[in-house]
Amino acid sequence: MxxxxxxxxxxxxxxxxxxxxxxxxxxxxxxxxEPMEIGIDGEGRILRVARSVRGARRHDLGDRLLLPAATDxxxxxxxxxxxxGDESFADGTIQAALGGVALVGEMPNSDPPVTTADRAxxxxxxxxxxxxxxxxxxxxxxxxxRVPGLARECGAFKxxxxxxxxxxxxxxxxxxxxxxxxxxxxDAPLSVHAEEPTRFLPGAVPTDTAGWDAARPFASEAxxxxxILGVAxxxxxxxxxxVTGSASxxxxxxxxxxxxxxxxxxxxxxxxxxxxxxKVNPPLRPEEERLRxxxxxxxxxIPFLASDHAPHPPESKEGPFAGAPSxxxxxxxxxxxxxxxxxxxxxxxxELLRAACERPALxxxxxxxxxxxGYRADLLVVDPRNRRPIRAADRPTPCGWTxxxxxxxxxxxxxxxxxxxxxxxxxxxxxxxxxxxxPGFLRER
Ligand SMILES: [Zn+2]
Numbered sequence: 383m384x385x386x387x388x389x390x391x392x393x394x395x396x397x398x399x400x401x402x403x404x405x406x407x408x409x410x411x412x413x414x415x416e417p418m419e420i421g422i423d424g425e426g427r428i429l430r431v432a433r434s435v436r437g438a439r440r441h442d443l444g445d446r447l448l449l450p451a452a453t454d455x456x457x458x459x460x461x462x463x464x465x466x467g468d469e470s471f472a473d474g475t476i477q478a479a480l481g482g483v484a485l486v487g488e489m490p491n492s493d494p495p496v497t498t499a500d501r502a503x504x505x506x507x508x509x510x511x512x513x514x515x516x517x518x519x520x521x522x523x524x525x526x527x528r529v530p531g532l533a534r535e536c537g538a539f540k541x542x543x544x545x546x547x548x549x550x551x552x553x554x555x556x557x558x559x560x561x562x563x564x565x566x567x568x569d570a571p572l573s574v575h576a577e578e579p580t581r582f583l584p585g586a587v588p589t590d591t592a593g594w595d596a597a598r599p600f601a602s603e604a605x606x607x608x609x610i611l612g613v614a615x616x617x618x619x620x621x622x623x624x625v626t627g628s629a630s631x632x633x634x635x636x637x638x639x640x641x642x643x644x645x646x647x648x649x650x651x652x653x654x655x656x657x658x659x660x661k662v663n664p665p666l667r668p669e670e671e672r673l674r675x676x677x678x679x680x681x682x683x684i685p686f687l688a689s690d691h692a693p694h695p696p697e698s699k700e701g702p703f704a705g706a707p708s709x710x711x712x713x714x715x716x717x718x719x720x721x722x723x724x725x726x727x728x729x730x731x732x733e734l735l736r737a738a739c740e741r742p743a744l745x746x747x748x749x750x751x752x753x754x755x756g757y758r759a760d761l762l763v764v765d766p767r768n769r770r771p772i773r774a775a776d777r778p779t780p781c782g783w784t785x786x787x788x789x790x791x792x793x794x795x796x797x798x799x800x801x802x803x804x805x806x807x808x809x810x811x812x813x814x815x816x817x818x819x820x821p822g823f824l825r826e827r
Contacts, residue, residue, distance in 0.1 A: 401429050401437030403801060405761065409448040409753055413732045418448055422759040426800025431753050443763055449735060450751050451484035451760035451797060452717050453742035455573065455642055456623060456688035458489045458547075458709065462508030469693035473779045474713065475514035476810045477691075480777070481714035482794040484515050484750050484760035485743065485819065487573075487688075490522035490540050491548035497522045502535035506818050513816025514804065518746055522549060523572065526557075529564035537746060537819050538571040540623075543606050544579040546663070547707065552579070559613040566618035571745055573623045573642075576606035576630075577664050589703050591656030594665040600627050603664055611637045621745070624690050626667050628674035631683055640745070642686035645716035648676050649723075650785065658699045658706035659785045662690070679737065680729045686745065687737040689716045693781035710785045715772055718791035725766050725792060748819060763796035778810070 401421030409418035409431075420428060421435035429435075459474035469477075478486050488505075490496035496505055502519055509517065521532035523541040532539070541561065543552050553561060565572045581602035588594045607622060607630055614620050614637075622634050622641040634641045650660055651669040660666060667675075678684050692709025699706050717738055723729045743751030750760050772791050774784045797805035804812030 401435055402439065404435050404437035404440045405443060405448055405763070405798075406440060407443035407446045407448040407763065410732050410735060415447070415731070418753070420448060420753060420759070420761065422798075422801040426759050426802065428753065428755055428757050428759050430755055446795070447764040447766065448753065449482070449762045449764055449794075450739040450753055450757075451762050451799075452482050452687075452738040453485040453487075453746060453748065453751055454478065454483045454689050454691070454713055454716070455487045455621070455686055455742045455745065456489060456644075457486045457691040457713050458491065459486075459691075459693070460492050462505060462512065468695060469779055469781045471509045471512040471517075472514065472814060473781070474691070474693065475512070475517065475814075475816055477711070477714040477777065477779055479514045479797055479799075479804050479810055479812060480793065480808070482717045482762045482797060483713055484799060485518065485746065485748055486515065486713065487518050487520060487538060487746065490520045490536075491542070491546050493548060495522050495548045496520065496532075496536065497524050498528055499531035499535045502532060506535070509818065512814050513818075514810065514812055514814055515799065515816045516748075516819055517816060518748075518819040520573070523561050523565060524549070524553060526560045526564035529561075529568060533568040533570050535820075536570075538573065539565050541572060541574045543575060543609075544577050546575065547709075555609070558610070562610075562614055562618065562620075566615040569619065571619040571621060573621045574606075574610055575663075576603050576610060576622050576625070578602045578605040578609065581605050587704050590654055591652040591660045591666050592654045592668075594661055594703075595652035595667055598663065598665050600629075600667060600671070603627065603630055604633075607633055611639070614639065619745070621686065624664060624688065625684075626664050626675065627671055628678050631675070631678045635683065640685045642688040643675060643679055643684045644688060644690045645712055645719055646690075646710060646785065647672065648679055649719060658701070658703045659710060659783065661699075661703060661706050661708050662692075662710055663708040676728075680733060682733045682736065684737060686742050687716060687720070687734070688742070689713045693779065695781070696783045699783070711779075711781050711783070714777060715784060715786050715791060718772070718793045719786060719789060721764060721766070721792040722769060722790045725769065746819065759798055759801040761798045762794040764792060764794050766792060768792060768795065
């Protein structure tokens, strides 16, 4: 009897030429879809991508698509555990897995907010053993003296210019330059929520998304971007979160910095009668602005797609518009919704993959997001024919609602994390072995 290891003979290992598993399907190379085989090694990394790869085990996917899993730079999971029936790290990361996301950036306006290194350590400890996919924590940029400590615990920073859930007060404008310099000094990525509260309409009591757009107008975003660009150190890793207008995209690119757009700003518009479920910050904009933003995205002018996933409990969105919290869930739906847009012909697959997978992973310094040797084998299997309407009730999360109920989407049928299947037949089958990404890891590349 030949010696067996992990269920295979030594002869089979030799015959395999190193690859433990080969996935055979179609993938994007040099901007085009073509037959592709991906060899994965025993460590869960991509060994080889070619027309034909030899390996011990083969998984033939016919003409289904092999895509890199996504990185979502912007989610709010709020609670590591689940004290009140809210979504937890476990629920949120399972949603990410189902939506084809391999790595999430978790925002610091949590409960309690991540404003110190101790808080970041506590949050990591609370998340251990609960993550279905990987996570990178943001630290809140509130005091320059805390930046070096937070940078050792978090992978990125977030700056709020207006008060938000969990962060009661924004820093005084004259302290912002010092905060930006502190982040530039540790070479960490910084995301800025760019809304200038002095430009909000005072005394407005909006009753729909059109009113919300008027109350927090685009001018407040433009003013906040100008303020930050005026003091940002050259060469810092600066990203403007969830921009809502084409003018922002153009201005930020001209200054040499990055920006992200959410699936809701790409797909939904402010309108009369638009309800509290579509209340987000910054607000949805009118249809003609949405179309310009979508066109920018389709032309590859917006570096990152991010969900700004905010899984508020359904009852919190049922009261009067003015009192409802801002934000909507999105980590599970953003890639499937945009894959459906690709299928309809409104967006190129290569452009989508660059914004959803490749560039955000690079921004976080993570070896994900590309089908290339040496990258981690975080892969999706997608059948573009398998379109189906989104039904919140089908999703295993306490959040239980979506602003995209009934919208056509293409969910990944399979999701591999480091070469192991965590989603099969569209159902989560993984174990909570997701890890936290740390700055040391970030600087490896
Ligand atoms: Zn957010």
